[in-house]
Amino acid sequence: MPCSRRGTTEGLMAEFISDTVFKRDVFSETRAGHFADRPDTRVARRIVTASPLWSRPLAWFLAKREIRALRAVAGIKGTPDIIEVDADGLFRSWTDGTPLHLARPQTGDWYKDARRLLRDMRRRGITHNDLAKPQNWLMLSDGKAAVIDFQLASCHRRRGRMFRVMAYEDLRHCIKQKRAFAPNLMTPMEKRILARKSLPSRIWMATGKKIYNLITRGIFSWSDGEGTGDRIDREGPAIIKALDADPAIISAALALYPLPRKGVGIYAFIETREEALDLSKLNDAVSTRDKDAQIDLAQPVTSLPRRPDGEVRDDVLRLIAMNQITELDDLIAREPDLAPTVRPIIDGRLNWTDRRISRFEK
Incomplete structure (x- = not known):
């Protein structure tokens, strides 16, 4: 997927080819890919101009902080190298x-x-x-x-x-x-x-953090983490209670996934013998417990991935919900015993929104 061209003092350079979208919020899109003339060298791309116009001044402020910091840490083992800055954002080395x-x-x-x-x-x-x-x-x-x-x-x-x-x-x-x-x-x-938290940290948690949450979660409808549990904290208890009360449902787990320009959605992985789920019916049951709670996607699964102690592998489900296939492939390569359970869930995933999301994908 061609995304952009690199510019230097010598003119246009090789095209950047995007293959994966890792994160999207109101401040940027983060992608991975490679330059056309170096297909074996993976590169990370932050596209600031993929943010909406109303948040772009702050998006560029954050991007400039990142650029300045990456230049300052150059050469420190364990930190990325900045490759280039252009009118749309920045390129940095991929950290594998x-x-x-x-x-x-x-x-x-x-x-x-x-x-x-x-x-x-x-x-x-x-x-x-x-x-x-x-x-x-x-x-x-x-x-x-x-x-x-x-x-x-x-x-x-x-x-x-x-x-x-x-x-x-x-x-x-x-x-x-x-x-x-x-x-x-x-x-x-x-x-x-x-x-022993520092005094500024205690003051921030008591005052500034609340204002920050009001702005980012309320006005921006944005969460500051990839997969943080804001909506799940608020709506999850009612959703789980409704699902537990359904005799056709064995177990369920929730994860978040990004919605284009609209914050995050709740993705329910539902262990059931049913081949299909009626999302409207599920949400009707949820609304009887909390009228503000809602499932955005509901996927029936034969079994949920679990650790030996029975704990649900929410880390795996989070990656599936966010459509992060590269990380899932790496995870299964490291833990092949997960494949029989996880592969069918990946194949039946419902979030495909990271496939075409901006003018940078053709």
Whole structure:
């Protein structure tokens, strides 16, 4: 899928060929692909001008922060390299790794390297400021750590109090990932750090975060994470209760997926012996419990993917809901036992919206 051409001082260069859309929100579209003259080199593309006109000034503000930060971290192992900036956005090197919520590192090596990465960034006066999201952390093929998505990163000329506070919060969020995926590795010092939020962080959570949520989730209808549970938190309990009450339904799990220009939708994976589902009927039952709750897509499945302890693999379902086929292929290659359960769900998926979404796809 041709998307754009690279421009340099020497004129037009090779065409960028997009093959996957990974994220879409009101500030940009993030794609993966390659340049026509280098088909074996994968590249990430953030298209800022794919955002709606009303959000574009802020979209460019965020993109410029990312560009500045990527230039500042150049050469640090585990950070992307910026390749080029054009009128539509930016190109950066592709980081071939597994998102942390899928990798779930269980040994101390990854967490040790993540601390090294933060130290290297800190030495250059860079704070990431968005490391609470496990999606922004990757595990590379050699087991080392990497970070992506520098839209909120800060470049500090002086290492004053604000820099120290932001660097501390980056570290604290790194430790939070360790607590989430390898709590047995937590040290007493790390537990004390988690218990001690910085004063600006406490003020932000009590005041600014609420305003931020009102604007992004209310006015923009946008969620600041890929797969965060905002709608599921609000509407999920009523949906699950309605589905549990249906005798034809064995079990159900919910995931979010992006809606073009309209925030996120709720995707229900429903374990049932029925071959088809009546979405209107399901939503009628949901509305009796919460008139504001709604299922946007409902897919019948023979069985849900689960871990050995019976926990539903919501990480897998999230990727299917978001139509992220490349990650699913990589996941199944790493965990082939999932294939018999997951392949039929992938083949029957209902979200195809990432196939043609903007003027950059022909």
